[in-house]
Amino acid sequence: MKISMNLKHNIIKVGLGTYVLFLMLLNVSCSERIKIVGEDTSYQEYLFKKTLETSQLAVSVVASNLDYPWDLCWDNFEENILWFTEIKGTVNQLNTDTGKIKTLLRLEDVLVKKSYGLLGFAIHPNMKLHPYVFLHYTYSKNDGIRSKLVKYNYDNGGLVSPKTILEDIPGTTYHNGSRIVISKENKIFISLGDAGRKELAQNSSEMTGKVLRLNLDGTIPNDNPIKDSPVWSWGHRNPQGLVLANGILYSSEHGEANDDEMNVIEAGGNYGWPDVTGYCNEPYENSFCKDSIIVEPIKAWTPTIAPSGIAYYGSKTIPEWTNSILVGSLKGTSLRVLKLSVDGTSVEGETIAFNRQFGRIRDVISAPNGDVYLCTSNKDWHPRANPGFYSDTKLPMRNDDKIIRIHQAGKDLGNRLEEMKEKQTPLDKDTMVYKNGTVHNDGMFIYENYCASCHKADGSGAEGFFPPLTKTEGVADKDRLIRSVINGVSGPLEVKGISYNMDMPSFKFLTDKELADVLTYVRASFGNNSSGVTEEEVANYKSMLQN
Numbered sequence: 001m002k003i004s005m006n007l008k009h010n011i012i013k014v015g016l017g018t019y020v021l022f023l024m025l026l027n028v029s030c031s032e033r034i035k036i037v038g039e040d041t042s043y044q045e046y047l048f049k050k051t052l053e054t055s056q057l058a059v060s061v062v063a064s065n066l067d068y069p070w071d072l073c074w075d076n077f078e079e080n081i082l083w084f085t086e087i088k089g090t091v092n093q094l095n096t097d098t099g100k101i102k103t104l105l106r107l108e109d110v111l112v113k114k115s116y117g118l119l120g121f122a123i124h125p126n127m128k129l130h131p132y133v134f135l136h137y138t139y140s141k142n143d144g145i146r147s148k149l150v151k152y153n154y155d156n157g158g159l160v161s162p163k164t165i166l167e168d169i170p171g172t173t174y175h176n177g178s179r180i181v182i183s184k185e186n187k188i189f190i191s192l193g194d195a196g197r198k199e200l201a202q203n204s205s206e207m208t209g210k211v212l213r214l215n216l217d218g219t220i221p222n223d224n225p226i227k228d229s230p231v232w233s234w235g236h237r238n239p240q241g242l243v244l245a246n247g248i249l250y251s252s253e254h255g256e257a258n259d260d261e262m263n264v265i266e267a268g269g270n271y272g273w274p275d276v277t278g279y280c281n282e283p284y285e286n287s288f289c290k291d292s293i294i295v296e297p298i299k300a301w302t303p304t305i306a307p308s309g310i311a312y313y314g315s316k317t318i319p320e321w322t323n324s325i326l327v328g329s330l331k332g333t334s335l336r337v338l339k340l341s342v343d344g345t346s347v348e349g350e351t352i353a354f355n356r357q358f359g360r361i362r363d364v365i366s367a368p369n370g371d372v373y374l375c376t377s378n379k380d381w382h383p384r385a386n387p388g389f390y391s392d393t394k395l396p397m398r399n400d401d402k403i404i405r406i407h408q409a410g411k412d413l414g415n416r417l418e419e420m421k422e423k424q425t426p427l428d429k430d431t432m433v434y435k436n437g438t439v440h441n442d443g444m445f446i447y448e449n450y451c452a453s454c455h456k457a458d459g460s461g462a463e464g465f466f467p468p469l470t471k472t473e474g475v476a477d478k479d480r481l482i483r484s485v486i487n488g489v490s491g492p493l494e495v496k497g498i499s500y501n502m503d504m505p506s507f508k509f510l511t512d513k514e515l516a517d518v519l520t521y522v523r524a525s526f527g528n529n530s531s532g533v534t535e536e537e538v539a540n541y542k543s544m545l546q547n
Contacts (some may be wrong), residue, residue: 043099049417052320058409064399069375071121072365079368087117105159111138122180136178138171145171165218172196179242188214191239198274209236225268235271245312248344252307256505260304261297269295299347303449305332309363317370328361331453356423359395371407443521459526467495470526512538
């Protein structure tokens with residue numbers, strides 16, 4: 001809402017005896033959101049409160065209009081300084097008392113486009129003794145994509161003396177990882193994706209699809225599981241979260257079409273990819289699981305949620321979350337809380353704390369005082385211009401991307417803020433009603449959970465990345481469509497004159513009925529007007545594969 005106020009008529013003298021009359025209007029914009037004026041919070045834009053069992057949480061924006069923030073890290077020397085990176089190659093510090101942002105570094109050789117650029121970032125847990133900052137980012141070499149790990153010294157408020165300690169890591173336009181953790185024992189852990197070459201994840205002589213462990217100078221520790229190798233664990237697809245807590249290293253990992261994972265990373269552990277996704281529970285995984293010792297996840301998600309940054313919450317400030325892993329979700333657009341067992345080796349429960357409130361969440365961190373901060377990733381490589389099941393708002397949102405603060409509200413602030421309006425969770429299939437008022441059908445539900453994140457809710461796809469499903473030969477040809485979703489699609493293809501070269505995973509883990517339902521939905525939607533697919537047709541094709 002805008003309020004216009006006629007302040008006054010001003011008469012300005014121009015030359016001798018000549019006057020010009022003009023009207024000055026002042027437009028005052030009234031935000032629907034509350035700004036609480038106070039010594040420590042005047043710069044924050046408060047959104048709402050959320051009431052838990054005993055806690056009342058206030059939620060505010062502490063930074064906005066950022067360029068794809070990727071990593072958050074608390075300064076261990078000054079508790080009001082939050083470090084954050086942007087994928088374009090900047091390292092920044094946010095003063096959480098004042099809201100002021102200071103840029104410490106702008107990388108000149110970083111290669112940035114959509115999902116690659118400045119990725120993993122960490123500061124040493126004891127900056128007084130070891131004033132080191134570590135960056136992992138992509139760069140160009142011989143017209144190809146590579147990545148490297150670089151150590152900087154933090155001196156007089158700046159980052160100086162860069163030293164490359166690991167380089168020439170194979171990269172591509174996707175699945176580069178990464179996160180970095182520094183242990184108190186002065187060891188570097190860095191998670192790396194398979195760089196689009198999934199067969200290398202099981203090759204222990206390659207760096208991709210691994211968690212690596214190095215000394216601070218980049219040399220290989222003597223007690224690594226493979227002699228003279230930085231490899232700590234393997235069989236990873238695209239680990240997007242990494243945190244060390246109570247001596248346990250946790251990692252979140254993107255699955256392909258099913259089974260996103262939360263893992264406990266063990267020395268010498270094989271996590272199965274590409275032969276196993278999630279648990280060893282599918283017939284086509286049995287032989288590999290018999291021949292190999294696979295470390296199964298402590299939590300898996302199907303449908304996938306694209307878990308990204310994670311944080312251990314050990315504080316008692318928000319007691320409902322104590323001894324939990326906080327998980328930022330990209331596809332799921334939510335902040336999830338995984339309650340851990342006492343020994344931290346299993347998940348006892350999951351709650352969705354904030355669902356579809358902020359868009360895609362790239363990272364989350366717990367502050368020394370028990371507050372929680374997260375950053376959004378709504379302007380990155382996969383915006384949802386067409387809202388779908390996981391997002392009822394176009395992304396990016398106003399003033400994206402942002403850093404959000406979550407903290408105990410206190411009585412005064414809690415009384416001023418409105419309660420958060422809960423939004424429907426993707427798990428509520430039985431109560432789901434679409435915007436046009438129709439109740440879900442099974443094919444639509446499966447499409448929204450497994451297909452819409454790439455092909456979009458309206459089947460329009462993403463040009464150059466994911467092909468459309470609107471009146472295409474691949475949809476009209478029933479046999480080809482069945483074959484594609486069961487076998488997956490790999491390699492370049494052309495749709496409506498546009499080239500695509502992103503792999504589509506196999507969906508053979510779905511039942512015959514689920515496959516028939518979703519294919520029938522696709523062939524009857526998005527301007528298509530083709531006959532349905534039956535369970536028998538799906539079963540016949542699967543039988544042909546087995547024979």
